[in-house]
Amino acid sequence: MVAEEAARLPSVMLSFVLRQGELARAGVRLGQLTIQGRPAIATPAFIACTSRGVIPHVTQDVVSKLTRVSLVYTGLEDFIERSPQKAPIFRQDTHHSTSRLRDFIALPSGCTCILGPRRIPALECPNPNTNSSIAISTSVGFQSLALGDYIQSAQQLQADITLGLADVVTTSKISQKRLEKSADRSHAWMRDTLAARAESDTAQSTLFASIPPLEPHQQSFYLSDLSDEYKSEVRGVSFHSPEMAATLPQALQDLPRICLTAPASPHDIVQAVALGNDLITVPFVTETSENGIAFTFSLDPATELSNKPVGFDLWDPSNASDLSPLVEDCQCYACTKHHRAYLHHLLSAKEMLAWTLLQIHNFHMIEVFFVQMREAMAEGTFEAKSKAFTRAYDAEVPKATGQGPRVRGYQMKSVGGGEPRKNRKAYGRLEEQARKLEEAESGVATPEVETLAGDLEKQGLGEMQK
Incomplete structure (x- = not known):
């Protein structure tokens, strides 16, 4: 038609x-x-x-x-x-x-x-x-x-x-x-x-x-x-x-x-x-983005290496100073405007923008993957390229090593009363910390800085740097 x-x-x-x-x-x-x-x-x-x-x-x-x-x-x-x-x-x-x-x-x-x-x-x-x-x-x-x-x-x-x-x-x-x-x-x-x-x-x-x-x-x-x-x-x-x-x-x-x-x-x-x-x-695209994984695969891999990962973990400290894009020559917004170090920082700071940029990149990679498959079909090379892809890449997406966004209720089955919380407590009660700060400022008490910092860290309000 x-x-x-x-x-x-x-x-x-x-x-x-x-x-x-x-x-x-x-x-x-x-x-x-x-x-x-x-x-x-x-x-x-x-x-x-x-x-x-x-x-x-x-x-x-x-x-x-x-x-x-x-x-x-x-x-x-x-x-x-x-x-x-x-x-x-x-x-x-x-x-x-x-x-x-x-x-x-x-x-x-x-x-x-x-x-x-x-x-x-x-x-x-x-x-x-x-x-x-x-x-x-x-x-x-x-x-x-x-x-x-x-x-x-x-x-x-x-x-x-x-x-x-x-x-x-x-x-x-x-x-x-x-x-x-x-x-x-x-x-x-x-x-x-x-x-x-x-x-x-x-x-x-x-x-x-x-x-x-x-x-x-x-x-x-x-x-x-x-x-x-x-x-x-x-x-x-x-x-x-x-x-x-x-x-x-x-x-x-x-x-x-x-x-x-x-x-x-x-x-x-x-x-x-x-x-x-x-x-x-x-649906695994969203799960991968939430785990802090950026896709790097292609139907037509540039090298003949085997067991290559289909993505890499942006939580890894090696990305902290890496100014290269997520994937070389990738034309998505995340790769053309930002680098690995920036996304690593966003993840470490629990900034929502991290998962937005990862979604943009990972969906772009999926789209390119489907384009490559359609082109291979038209050329009659789909079977050969799919076998080469299977040999070149790991069959599993890398596992998460960092904490993703808050789990939504429909993402895991409820097993009944008394089950543990799905999300870690983000913030604790602030009254006790506010009282200690007031005492420190008024001179009534002078708590050790390290002790106070440790309390704040336990409440989820920051991380103590040593």
Whole structure:
């Protein structure tokens, strides 16, 4: 489909064009995704994961000006409070667009917005899914999200792409009966979603069918109906396992694929792309930035060395006087405006700007990585370069050695009463220190400077230099 035809697409339509021939048969897919009103997206591409609608540590204007992020994923559970339909997002007026979600999170017009029921990665919930709802983790605790509420919310929020509800099992041990139930529920929920959309007289966002991580024979009826009855009404599919891309029926092969997983490193991204996934969530980018790690990898490494780290630790004291950029010749804002010593200082001082600059750099490196993969696909060298990349770099991102920003509630599971605090106490009571200072100034007492400094250090108010 040419650009002029894509520009005339109705607002609810999506165009996905794949390059055919040997490239498509090899498993990897090179294509272009076009949604009316948004810039065309070359695929494979990455999806940035958000927290309450924003990428952590970067404001929306920074995303627009200093990054090339073109796809963002938002989880409905991020916005739900006591009642799904009474949260502030549902009272948002649509001034600048037809999407209440986009206006609420002030998403740049150049970003395509994807709405799903849960954030990525999702926190495991203690309560199970039911025949008509899934378990979610909200800012006010664990709740259940009914299918009807999700459908209604999606119609009100009007994201560019809405993912259907799927019964995803998160436990490690799953019985055969539970697997069958997961397939039946996901099938029924897709049927009911399409029926509700047909009865509604409001505009509908583009719908992607969600496929649970099951074997094809375990959900054969669901896949059959997607191929035969529902294909004209769904414009793409989403998985919770990258391996699912290789098991799709032939009739669904031409649909765009979203991979809703949490890859641990760039190696996992290469594997997901090799399996034929088009759009891949990359939550590990934010985790890496928060750990003070700067990415340095490339699909086409300049040297033949093996076991190279994919990034380096800015907490390391060796960076304290290093005036070189994070990566030589990198064109991101952090590398062209600042140096390693400055970011090391920001981390040591617990300045929020440290994580902002690291996010800008790391997302730039991911974008360049995807560009390199697409170029390799077009040249027919993807397989060779991906093998060379695997040999050249460590499969794991370096571990954190310093203290990152405060942990957010949805980042780790709560185990019940009496558990330790997730964040170290930043500040203690100041009254005792204020009294000692007053006594020292009045001459009533003259506490030793080292003792007073030690007390201040214990309270988290500074570090004593010796």
